[in-house]
Amino acid sequence: MPGKIRVGIGGWTFEPWRETFYPPKWPKARELEYASGRVTAIEINGTFYSTQKPATWADWARRTPDDFVFSIKASRFCTNRRVLAEAGESIDKFVNQGLAELGPKLGPILWQFAGTKKFDPEDFGAFLKLLPTSVGGLPLRHAIEPRHESFRDPAFVAMAREAGAAIVFADAEDHPQFADLTGAFVYSRLQNAHEEVPTGYDDAALDRWAETARDWAAGRAPEGYNYIETPKGDGLARDTFVFMINGAKVRAPAAAMALIERVGR
Template structure:
């Protein structure tokens, strides 16, 4: 059976409560990315959501992470937090031009996250998706979209995402509705409901279920028991799968990620 890669990671790498819990005591802060990228297989860069970064920073991150490591990049809020998404063209260009291509083959998907108050407007959202290029400066791009309003839980949204080849983010969240329908040639999952009472963020049984789901996605399947909008089965082809432990009880994120990686072998 052909199986695509499953990558499991965390959001960012600079977080004070991880010092002494994830990072060894005395580890210099400048070596935290080196340590984190050896413990997980992907990291979602969140600093890019708040402000532009320097090309040299992307180049340094790429040089620090080991071969085969991948960074997902969270798109600027100036692209997604606006009344008319169709008018985001200049902001999208500015975001792409900041130097993300310096990540080279360590560039994974770009995450476009929308406010929880943003409602589904088929025309405007379709216009936004047309602004997302397949390549930038010669580097292939892949896009994942995280929507957080109930109005997106309709077949029309799933069909629109599939038509544009973007992945709908499946977020396990206590606050927002979830959509598990596969729409792109990869799968992007954000596990946002970790509990501090569990040493690994999620219970062992929950981690077992997510490991099983990850294997299913990587084989091109459709995991059972998830919140789907449609009954459609996308083509059964291996899909690279990204799972990020993020938000929730953030202090548990590294433990949750490494526990899931252990289950995946």
């Protein structure tokens, strides 16, 4: 059986969505409730800038459907630093702020690096070793998103595989694309939506993303993307996360819902 495909958006608070996504006069306090009923995952981006109280995490879990999942963007204090090997204290603080309150709704953690951060094998390897495998009895899944071409190195792929971390697949004009399968799941961020298209991506593009997601879920390495190593599938089922992020953000919910129609819930 292939892995489960989840399609989502970044956050749930975005003023233009009150005109294009949420019903008229929908209470702001219930935006998460509405959004989580129409997409199957949400990437929480605000955690990049600040921590949350355990009660907040518990409330988010309470207000979302049973089969819903949050992915969480790690704090900038963990990744935006000169020496990654010294991030241990920041990583511990981030992971232990209350993530375990999400229970089974805790999805992958996204570790995103600045576009200026170059690949230093020794330092990056030390960073990966700092990532915890669990919190509060819950297993942790880690997605690594470098944004510098120096990471196009087989040594980086080997490190990610050894750590069990997924290399983030980015569909973006301004960031490199690394399509290699490394973790037990796939994490993709699609950022080339067009505002003039009601669903962000046209039908042909959405059909292609649906096919790509099904390939990932079945452990296949789809053709036509930028790999570091020679692409090869391994046939291992992988839960697959596809997030409509940035680009024409106003279209993100429509894009996510259109893709969900193609891959099923």
